[in-house]
Amino acid sequence: MPKPTKTFLRALTGETLPVPPIWLMRQAGRYLPEYRATRAEAGSFLDLCYNPKLACEVTLQPLRRYDFDAAILFSDILVIPQALGQHLAFKQGEGPQLDPIRDASGLGRLKVNGIHDILGPIYETVSKLSVSIPSHTSLIGFAGSPWTVATYMVEGKGSKDFANIRRFAYGDPTGFDQLIAILVEATTQYLLKQVEAGAECIQLFETWGGVLSENGFRRWVIEPTKKIVANLKVVHPDLPVIGFPRGAGLHLIDFKQQTGVDAVGIDSGVPLKWVAENLQPLGPVQGNLDPMYLITGGDEMITETCRILDTLAKGPFIFNLGHGITPETSPENVGKLVEFIRNYR
Template sequence: MVSSVSGGSQPLLQVLHGHPQSRPPIWFMRQAGRYLKEYRDVRARHPGFIEFCLTPEDAAEVTLQPIRRFGMDAAILFADILLIPHAMGQNVRFVKGEGPKLEPVVSADLMKTLSADKAAERLSPVYETVRLVRAGLDDDKTLIGFAGSPWTVATYMINGQGTKDPSAARQLFYREPQMVRDLMAMLVSATADYLIAQAEAGADALKLFDSWAAGLPENVFRELCLEANMEIARRVREKTDVPILYFPKGAGALYEAVAIEGSFEGLAMDTQMPMEWAKKTLSPHVALQGGLDPLLVVEGGKAMREAVEYLVKTFDGVPYILNLGHGFVPETPPEHVAEVVKIVRGD
C-alpha cells in the first residue's frame, strides 16, 4: 500500500493529518497557468491542449514553475479534468477562445461508445509527469494529484462544452436517470483507478474538483456528488492512504454534511463560504482550505492584504491551508501572488 505516513516534514500534509501549523501552508488553484509568461512560453510549443497535458516533460515543467518562482508549499499536477472522458473514448478538443468541445453524451447509443476499462492505463503519460515532478520537488513540498469529480465531468460530457448553465445534465438525470447513473458509475471506476495510479507514481495527496456541485437539490447532491466521491475515496483507500481533499464548489449549507459524513481529510471552501461559520462548524471534522477570492489577487492592494490577513487570523489554531476559493484568472499579476505568499509567511 502507498502510504503518506503522518506528513513528515511537509506542512501541508501535517495539516491534512489534523495538525495546525504556526502559519498556514499555501498553494493556489491554477497556480500553473496563463498568468505566468514562462507557462505561456511552454504552452506555445503545443498546438493541442490535450497533447500538452500528455507530454510529461513539459507538463512537469509548468507544474514546477510556480514553486520555483513563489515557493508555495505544494505543487498541483498540471493536467485537465477532461482527460478522463478523452481516455474513455469521447471526442474531446479545446478550441482557442472557446474552451473545451465534446461530442455530447445524450443517448444510450452514445454511451456504448465509452468505456472505463483501461481508461486510466491510457493516461500513463500523466503518471510519468507525477514522477518527474516529485523528483524535482524538495522533500518538504507536497505534490497534489487530482481529478474532476464524476458529476462535474459528466456535466461537461453531457453539455458538450463548458457552460455557465449546467442544467442540461440535471435535466437529463431527471429524464433518463439510469443512463446518467451508468455514466456516473463508469466515471467513478475510471477516476478511482486514475487517482490510485497518481498516488503510486508519487502524489502525496489527492484532490477531487466538483466545480458543478452548486444548485442541486439535497437528495441529488448526496447521490451524484457526496456518495460518488465517497465511493472514489473508498476505492482509493483500498490501495493507498494518501489524504484526499474534496471541493464541492457552491454546495452552501451542504458543506456541513460533507464535513461530517464525507470521510475526506480536507475540504476546500469557495469564495462565498462564511469563514467564521466554517471554523466553528466544519473545522472540528475536517481540515479546511481556501476561501480567498481570486479577483482580489487581480486587484491587489489593501483589500487583498486585509483578506489574506483575515483568513490567517480566523483559522489560527485549526488545520487550515491558505488557498483561493477558485482558480487564478489569466490577468492575475504575478507580483500580487508573490505578495500573498509573503503575507502568509509573515515576512
C-alpha cells in the first residue's frame, strides 16, 4: 500500500507534521445557520440523516467556511439501534427517545439481518462524499462503540446516572454480553460498508465508557472495541481507526495497547504532560480543546490552544476538541481557531 499523501492520514500513520491536521467533532451542526436551513428543508434530524443529498450537503458546509483536513460523515450513532428494529425518535429539544430494552428478554426484538436495508442511504451519502470532498480532505466514517450505543438502547434516552444499564450489565453479565455481541456484529457490518463506499478512516465514539467499573470497562469497552478493530482490519489491514474513549482516564494506556486502534482521542480533562509522556509514545493522539473555549473565544481560547500545541504537536497529533461543538458556538471563533493553528510556528 503506498504511503498516504493527505495530512490527516499521514498523522494517523505516526508522522509528526510541522502543522498538525485539524478537524472538529460535530463540525457540521446547529451552530451553523446553513445547517439549520438544510435541516428545516429535510424535515426532521433523522430525515436529514437518511437523505443522501442533504446529508452530503451538511457534511460539506463546514469545509466551505474552514480549511479542515477531514470531514466526518453526517449521521448519528443511534441509526444502529433503529436498523436493528428498535423504535427511535428525536423530539425537538429533548434528545433521542427509544423503547428501552431493560433485560435480556428484550433482545429478541433485535434483528441483525436486514440492517443494510435501513442503512443503505447512509452508504450512499458516503459514496457521494467520496467524490465531492476537496482532494486534500480525508473522509471519516464512524459509529458509536457498543457500550455507548447500548446506554441509549437500555436507558431509552440520555441518562445522568446510567442506573438501568449498569443494573442490567452487572446483574446479568452473560445476558448483557449478548446485547454487546449483537452490536459488535452490526457495527462491524455497518463500518465495512462505509469503507467500501469510500470512508478512509473510522472513528469509534465511546462517549460513556467512563461510567463503568474497572472490570466492566475491560469487558464492555476494551473487548468489543478490540473485536470490531480486528474484524475491520482482517478485510482492510491499512484502514486507520481512531478510538475516542471519553472519560477513560487511567484506562487510556490499556485501551490503546489492547484494542488495536491506531490513534486515541482524548477528552479535555486528560493532563497533557501525561499524554505526551505516556500515551503519545504509543501512537498518534487527537484532541482536546474544551468546546466551551469556542464560545468564550478571545485570548483565553488562543492561550489554551497554544498549551495543547506546545505539548502535543512535537509528536504525531491531530488537533480536535475534547467533545463535540455545542450549538451556542460562534462560527467566527471556529474561524479564528483554524487560522491560528494553520499559522502555528
